[in-house]
Amino acid sequence: MKTKNNKAWFFVLPVLILVGISAIIPLMTVVNYSLQDTFGNNEFYWVGTEWFQEVLHSERFHNALQRSLLFSGLVLLIEIPLGIAIALAMPRKGIGVSVCLVLMALPLLIPWNVVGTIWQVFARVDIGLLGHGLSSFGIDYNYTQDIIDAWLTLLLMDVWHWTSLVVLLCYSGLVSIPEVYYQAARIDGASRWAVFRYIQIPKIKRVLLIAVLLRFMDSFMIYTEPFVVTGGGPGNATTFLSIDLVQMALGQFDLGPAAAMSLVYFLIILLVCWVFYTVMINYDQQQAGNEVGKGSR
Amino acid sequence: MKSDNKLGKRIVLSTYIGFLMLPIYWLLNMSFKTNQEILSTFSLWPQDFTFDNYLTIFTDPSWYNGYINSLTYVLMNTVIAISVSLPAAYAFSRYRFLGDKHLFFWLLTNRMAPPAVFVLPFFQLYSAFGLIDTHIAVALAHCLFNVPLAVWILEGSMSAIPKEIDETAYIDGYSFPRFFIKIFSPMIASGIGVAAFFCFMFSWVELLIARTLTVTDAKPISAVMTRTVSASGLDWGVLAAAGILTIIPGALVIYFVRHHIAKGFALGRV
Numbered sequence: 001m002k003t004k005n006n007k008a009w010f011f012v013l014p015v016l017i018l019v020g021i022s023a024i025i026p027l028m029t030v031v032n033y034s035l036q037d038t039f040g041n042n043e044f045y046w047v048g049t050e051w052f053q054e055v056l057h058s059e060r061f062h063n064a065l066q067r068s069l070l071f072s073g074l075v076l077l078i079e080i081p082l083g084i085a086i087a088l089a090m091p092r093k094g095i096g097v098s099v100c101l102v103l104m105a106l107p108l109l110i111p112w113n114v115v116g117t118i119w120q121v122f123a124r125v126d127i128g129l130l131g132h133g134l135s136s137f138g139i140d141y142n143y144t145q146d147i148i149d150a151w152l153t154l155l156l157m158d159v160w161h162w163t164s165l166v167v168l169l170c171y172s173g174l175v176s177i178p179e180v181y182y183q184a185a186r187i188d189g190a191s192r193w194a195v196f197r198y199i200q201i202p203k204i205k206r207v208l209l210i211a212v213l214l215r216f217m218d219s220f221m222i223y224t225e226p227f228v229v230t231g232g233g234p235g236n237a238t239t240f241l242s243i244d245l246v247q248m249a250l251g252q253f254d255l256g257p258a259a260a261m262s263l264v265y266f267l268i269i270l271l272v273c274w275v276f277y278t279v280m281i282n283y284d285q286q287q288a289g290n291e292v293g294k295g296s297r
Numbered sequence: 298m299k300s301d302n303k304l305g306k307r308i309v310l311s312t313y314i315g316f317l318m319l320p321i322y323w324l325l326n327m328s329f330k331t332n333q334e335i336l337s338t339f340s341l342w343p344q345d346f347t348f349d350n351y352l353t354i355f356t357d358p359s360w361y362n363g364y365i366n367s368l369t370y371v372l373m374n375t376v377i378a379i380s381v382s383l384p385a386a387y388a389f390s391r392y393r394f395l396g397d398k399h400l401f402f403w404l405l406t407n408r409m410a411p412p413a414v415f416v417l418p419f420f421q422l423y424s425a426f427g428l429i430d431t432h433i434a435v436a437l438a439h440c441l442f443n444v445p446l447a448v449w450i451l452e453g454s455m456s457a458i459p460k461e462i463d464e465t466a467y468i469d470g471y472s473f474p475r476f477f478i479k480i481f482s483p484m485i486a487s488g489i490g491v492a493a494f495f496c497f498m499f500s501w502v503e504l505l506i507a508r509t510l511t512v513t514d515a516k517p518i519s520a521v522m523t524r525t526v527s528a529s530g531l532d533w534g535v536l537a538a539a540g541i542l543t544i545i546p547g548a549l550v551i552y553f554v555r556h557h558i559a560k561g562f563a564l565g566r567v
Contacts, residue, residue, distance in 0.1 A: 011388035014381040026418030089306040109547025221411040242413035262414040
């Protein structure tokens with residue numbers, strides 16, 4: 001049981017100051033911009049919720065939002081099952097474990113624009129292995145022109161880049177399952193599927209939840225990689241929310257609408273994460289409850 | 298039956314790892330080719346093997362300074378993030394205090410903030426303090442998403458240590474700082490390692506904020522890549538070599554923490 005002690009605030013203070021300065025001041029700046037209009041010279045005019053109304057009703061925002069949601073959805077649908085499958089196939093001990101971990105973690109530590117560069121080069125029809133290979137098989141592939149090809153390239157890149165994170169998380173959950181559980185399953189003659197469904201899935205539920213959360217957040221915020229590979233094209237086909245946002249804020253300098261859009265964008269992410277967080281806390285309490293229940297018996 | 302199963306697993310694993318390595322191999326392959334060869338012939342390995350691309354990088358200060366800049370702010374960020382997160386994580390794992398749950402969630406929301414949202418305000422904030430184009434500006438800005446993560450991981454590994462350890466140490470007459478450094482820190486060493494690994498990783502791979510806050514003196518290598526490449530008319534060979542060199546620090550870090558990754562993930566609650 002934790003002790004109640006408000007002096008603990010002193011321990012939290014450094015973090016609070018550090019994160020507070022780099023989070024609250026910029027956030028307030030964004031809020032400021034979203035409610036005002038400017039004609040240069042540092043003169044600002046109060047416009048109320050005008051920018052928000054404009055953004056929420058604009059076709060451009062709706063389209064970018066749809067693209068981002070579709071991308072995140074597809075990413076989760078592919079990476080989570082694939083990650084679980086590969087984690088299950090990993091060896092449990094021996095030299096193979098280290099080799100697998102090091103090789104798999106490699107894409108995670110490549111700077112994001114280098115990831116973009118790697119795939120841009122890899123998928124090019126003239127000098128890339130993938131592009132050249134596909135066209136020599138007679139497949140009409142060109143990610144700079146064809147919308148479907150561009151999407152497939154970006155999805156493949158994201159799978160390449162991030163599936164390992166799901167694998168690592170699931171693997172850490174799997175190795176923490178005590179051997180006794182498997183022995184018990186063997187004695188009961190449980191099928192492979194039953195072991196997976198009733199032992200492995202419940203035990204890795206927590207890390208799986210975290211994997212889904214992290215993958216959702218990061219794919220929803222993705223900027224650098226698609227920017228390098230497709231630059232948002234062909235046309236606007238891969239202009240996700242963050243690309244659109246940076247274009248609006250730094251390219252066209254439309255600060256008001258960009259700020260309003262930022263806040264809406266942030267609120268969407270916050271809402272989804274709050275739901276996840278609540279589910280996770282409830283799950284923890286349920287687990288704790290179960291354990292207390294066992295103890296009293 | 299059993300061996301079939303094992304063979305299947307092997308095939309799944311090696312296909313996946315092959316898929317991961319293929320694009321990296323292609324980049325490595327290109328980095329040893331001359332530009333002419335890259336554009337004119339298609340070959341699975343370099344026909345005209347050359348180190349010129351790497352030489353360009355190691356002799357041109359605007360290239361190799363990029364690596365030094367990146368490593369400087371990444372290391373600064375890791376040190377700052379871990380040292381402020383340790384006491385905070387201890388407070389979250391050991392005490393209940395006014396608003397603790399809200400504070401924890403607020404911290405996590407910062408990990409969820411899209412960098413695109415913060416780019417412009419960050420630029421204005423750091424210009425106001427005259428910190429643009431310094432390493433410390435990038436290190437501090439990256440704390441926004443690294444500190445919450447570090448607190449989260451450290452809190453998990455600290456909660457795995459029974460509270461009785463603390464109490465026994467106090468009874469034995471240890472003061473808090475001495476207890477924390479001498480007894481507690483070694484016990485959560487792998488948690489600290491994993492937290493440092495993640496701070497390093499997320500700071501090393503981030504580009505948008507790092508690029509916005511720097512002009513020349515502290516420009517990260519990944520930003521140097523985008524600029525120089527477009528200026529010199531797409532020098533594919535040098536681009537590939539620079540890309541390969543950005544993979545190396547990450548590979549080294551993974552190699553050092555390889556025993557802790559799996560354990561740390563399970564132990565910390567990430």
